[in-house]
Amino acid sequence: MLALKMVLLVCVGASLAQELITAEKLKSIEERLRITEATLNELKRENEALRMTAQASEIKLESLQAVNKAKEVAFSVGLLSAGSQQFGPFSTQENLVYKKIFINTGNAYDSSTGIFTAPVNGVYFFRFYVHSHPDKQMAVSLYKNSERQCSIFSLKPQTNTNASNGVILTLKKGDKVNTQLWENSWLYDDENNYTSFSGFLLFPS
Template structure:
């Protein structure tokens, strides 16, 4: 009984295959091939569009990161006193010496280095700088502000009868990497204590 059933199924499959073969004409086969070709072309086009979207997304992400970095760089401001603690007279020295301001009030953007006393511009722009200096009677006090190795402005007091205070300020156009710092002249003195009489400050006005 089972054998007869199996034979009937085989005969039906053979008949079905024969009919299917007769039904698939050259025209139908050509139509199927054309549809397959169109489908393949559509898939390739979708792949190209997907790759273009991926590249566009990467470019947008990179641009966003760049804008975030620029915006972060725009937040630049520092202010520091010469001494972090105690009191001290600086000088005189036989040569000009950088003043290194240790008492940090603010250092947004970390462009000022309290180990060297040097501010390094993190971005192209216009910056404002001001420095204050204090000295005691009968002492020569002279300090200059430098951009890289070029003197920009100075303060000077020659052996005053009482304590002397002086300040100066300037707006500078800086390129990324330019350095700004103050130097004590040779044979000059400055003084500072917990009141921060001697200080150095600066901030970014705008970028360009």
Template sequence: MKMLVAQKMLLLLCVGVSLAQDLIITERLIDIELRLKATEETLEELKRENEALRTSTKAASDKLESIQAENKVKKVAFSVGLLASGSQQIGPFDTRKTLVYQKIFTNTGNAYDSNTGIFTAPVNGVYFFRFYAHAQTSDQMAVSLHKNNQLQCSVYSMKPQNNANGSNGVVLSLQKGDEVYTQMWENSWVYDDGNSYTSFSGFLLFPM
């Protein structure tokens, strides 16, 4: 009888030890799960912070690029003379001829093309242009400034008794890609030399 009781007590003791071990293991598993969950939450928070930082950095970079592009666009100015060197009387021609100015004083923004004589607006804005033309004695001189295919203003001298100079200027509202150039009329002459009597200039007043 005593032996039976002892066996039962031993069995209960083993069961108790087993239950205690199971409880410890369960508690450890729960602790590990909580730690993993906390780690996952921390990682998610770090991901959110990283994404927010990335978005903020991109916005700052885009803003900087925008400011740099705007400042670059604002720097548009050119001034050119008809002849790069020497002296020459140009004309006459049977049709109107676009004057191609070869002597570059400045071409900030590279909007003026010395191969064609055409200024192309790099940005929407308001621009100022001025041009000069020189006529020698008894030569007809007539030059016009054009926006795309539309005449804007002109200078004219009908066979002066002495050398004559003409000048005109205009403020134009241009869209990006609009072209501005000067044309000499048919049966007309212009003269230029190292003094750059015949010239063409323009610059951006402000973008729009």
């Protein structure tokens, strides 16, 4: 009988020990799962931070590329694409539409209207040249948004006349620049491109 009791006590002890071992294992597994979950959450946060950083870098790169592209602004045009022609006189001022394109980087000059439209805020340089014949008044002005900025004028010269003027302007995006022939004035151009209009962006602002 004593031996049987001893056997039963050993079995009970073994069972209790097994239960303790199982509980310890479960506790260890739960702890490892908790650590794994915390690690995964940390990795998710790091991944999101990296994604946001990459997105911000991409946006910044696109912005820099757009700024660099916007810096490429330059045009130079002649009045006639071919042949020769005398313009004027007109009873009102007439916008000059330059048809021969030497360069139009940035496509800011419109050959259908003769108007340059600033693509970005910045400081720009413009120059225009005009040719006329003897005994004819020649007068041309450069305008910014319909406001006269500078002009050239010759009153009935004795010989053929060439004149030019230039100006540096601060423009906002969308500002317009063009040249106009005064009323009762003349000018001339041919394949030699005596009459021209040019401009370019000095620096954005």
